[in-house]
Amino acid sequence: MNNIVAEKITVAPVERKDGTYALRLCLKHGQLTAGMMKTVLDTMAEFGLTSLRATTGQRMNLEGISRENLDGVIAALGASVEKAPLTTSVCSGAGICKYGMQESYGMADKLLEVVKANGPYPFKVKSGVSGCKMGCGLSFIRDIGMVGGPKGWEVHFGSSARKDAGLGVMLGSKLTEEEALGVAAKALTFYKENGRNRERTSGMLRRLGTEAVLEAVK
Numbered sequence: 222m223n224n225i226v227a228e229k230i231t232v233a234p235v236e237r238k239d240g241t242y243a244l245r246l247c248l249k250h251g252q253l254t255a256g257m258m259k260t261v262l263d264t265m266a267e268f269g270l271t272s273l274r275a276t277t278g279q280r281m282n283l284e285g286i287s288r289e290n291l292d293g294v295i296a297a298l299g300a301s302v303e304k305a306p307l308t309t310s311v312c313s314g315a316g317i318c319k320y321g322m323q324e325s326y327g328m329a330d331k332l333l334e335v336v337k338a339n340g341p342y343p344f345k346v347k348s349g350v351s352g353c354k355m356g357c358g359l360s361f362i363r364d365i366g367m368v369g370g371p372k373g374w375e376v377h378f379g380s381s382a383r384k385d386a387g388l389g390v391m392l393g394s395k396l397t398e399e400e401a402l403g404v405a406a407k408a409l410t411f412y413k414e415n416g417r418n419r420e421r422t423s424g425m426l427r428r429l430g431t432e433a434v435l436e437a438v439k
């Protein structure tokens with residue numbers, strides 16, 4: 222175990238109904254490294270914590286921390302406390318998965334930069350990157366989603382997994398990485414300029430129609 226490097230962990234505290242706290246471990250690409258796991262397990266043992274829960278957002282929640290132990294747990298984790306940073310759902314992609322057509326992690330980092338650079342938006346923007354059409358990175362149900370194909374990337378916009386769930390519109394296919402990111406940036410700018418307050422991309426798409434968005438990304 223001595224060769225395991227304990228990387229820095231970023232956490233965001235979340236208060237629970239019963240007065241306890243969870244610490245959201247903010248992972249990059251959903252990965253919990255060996256060093257992080259050792260630190261987390263040692264901390265759980267020290268404070269008698271029993272629940273480390275995977276979230277739908279590819280993070281981990283360390284649950285059941287009492288108010289009086291919260292600072293001690295954060296210190297034991299050696300963690301920095303921040304508002305949970307914006308993230309994108311991402312699958313393992315062509316670098317790991319045998320079905321992968323395109324490499325996902327690099328695209329996820331670049332898409333996240335595009336999302337950040339074009340904000341602020343009328344409401345939250347969720348993004349996803351998948352290395353193939355299986356869509357494990359939730360690309361087909363996100364505000365903006367990239368899907369890898371044999372000849373490049375597809376860009377999907379305005380999908381939703383909420384109560385009015387549905388697919389949005391495909392804005393392009395067989396695109397290079399640069400082209401796909403350019404299309405995403407145009408679509409997000411259109412949303413910033415045309416979305417109503419607290420209206421998700423899916424609502425704007427229904428209100429204005431797919432042609433308006435397709436025209437904006439030409």
Ligand code: SF4
Nearest residue numbers: 312318321352353357
């Ligand atoms: S979307 Fe495709 S490449 Fe990504 S994990 Fe799923 S099957 Fe693999």
